[in-house]
Amino acid sequence: MVTLDFRTLTVPVGIVRILEVIFTCISFSLVASVGHSTNSFWTWCMFTWCFCFCVTFLIIFLEFTSLSAKLPISWDDFTTAFAMLATLMVLATSIIYPIFFTCSSCGKQIGATVLSCLTFILYAVEVGLTRAKPGEISGFLSTIPGLLKVLEAFVACIIFICLDYNQFSKYPGLQWCVAVYCICFIFAVLVIIFTICRLLSLFPAPFDKVLTGCNVLAVLMYITAAVVWPVYSFKNNSRPSYCSNMVLCPWDNLVVIAFMTCFNLAAYIVDTVYSFRLVFFISRT
Structure with missing residues (x-):
């Protein structure tokens, strides 16, 4: 009714x-x-x-x-x-x-x-x-780590939009970076979907520990991407002269991806800190 x-x-x-x-x-x-x-x-x-x-x-x-x-x-x-x-x-x-x-x-x-x-x-x-307030019982996505998962997935989408196959297909290093973006994006989306659909019990281990482990792995992977992407993208590759007459040059997408990689790395670091705090400090009190 x-x-x-x-x-x-x-x-x-x-x-x-x-x-x-x-x-x-x-x-x-x-x-x-x-x-x-x-x-x-x-x-x-x-x-x-x-x-x-x-x-x-x-x-x-x-x-x-x-x-x-x-x-x-x-x-x-x-x-x-x-x-x-x-x-x-x-x-x-x-x-x-x-x-x-x-x-x-x-x-x-x-x-x-x-x-x-x-x-x-x-x-x-x-x-x-x-957003969940301190001490308030609420769903995972209402907490700061949950909101960070949405942010991480969105930033990855921006990276995907800027990717050009002809640019990253030439170098294995850039292909590794794309793999990093895809793997971390898929996990973030799965966490969001499983949380909304109340399927977190299907995780093979305690959710908070799985989340912490994956966040640590994501940080390590994004560190490599933050180093490798600029090295392969900008080595002997200066901004073309014709880009001065364009509002958004295709070369600028490389800069956007490099910036968004560093941004997402920072988001994953903050996410990992919150996860460690949740697992090793709050859970013990």
């Missing part, structure tokens, strides 16, 4: 979600009114706003009708993971869209950019509101 819960619309997180729906709707409406583009970055921006609008609206509807409690998933983990993912997606969109599609006389595009930035702030606020 469906029961309407008006309280879900008046609590702080409910108000934030309503504003997210409004702002994302206005953002993609403004951009759509300007005209369609076949540019992949335009497609990414529109997908981000539409995706976040639809999922946030679905979350509001399911909580308002109390149907969320009947779903066979960890609802808190799902909403927190989505809020973190939406924060990262909208942040990327808020940077990409103005770089490629705005100008001093582009009123609608500027308006969409401003609303996108506000939407990013709202999703970041939602992450803060739904």
Whole structure:
């Protein structure tokens, strides 16, 4: 039986979600009114706003009708993971869209950019509101290590987007780096899926110990990638002169990958520190 819960619309997180729906709707409406583009970055921006609008609206509807409690998933983990993912997606969109599609006389595009930035702030606020507080019993994805898993998977996706087969297929070292990105990404996604679907009991060992071991391995693998990728990518490979006339040169993707590799390495180090603290300190108290 469906029961309407008006309280879900008046609590702080409910108000934030309503504003997210409004702002994302206005953002993609403004951009759509300007005209369609076949540019992949335009497609990414529109997908981000539409995706976040639809999922946030679905979350509001399911909580308002109390149907969320009947779903066979960890609802808190799902909403927190989505809020973190939406924060990262909208942040990327808020940077990409103005770089490629705005100008001093582009009123609608500027308006969409401003609303996108506000939407990013709202999703970041939602992450803060739904994140597990110290001493609070909650799902794994509501904790800092859980949010870091979403961040690590998202950064890996950015790396995959920037990869060019013709660039990394020439050197075994770069192929090793791609293998590192894939292996760590797959594990992060499996952790997210298993957590949301409440399947962590299927792990062959205690989850916290499995997580710690994999995080340590990921740190070691990413250290090698952070060293090997720049060595093979930039050795005798300076930025081409024709790139000066391009907004985003294909060579620049190598720089983005190198930066994102170091960024993800830092994320895995922080994740490992939290995992060690969880296993060897908190569990003993």
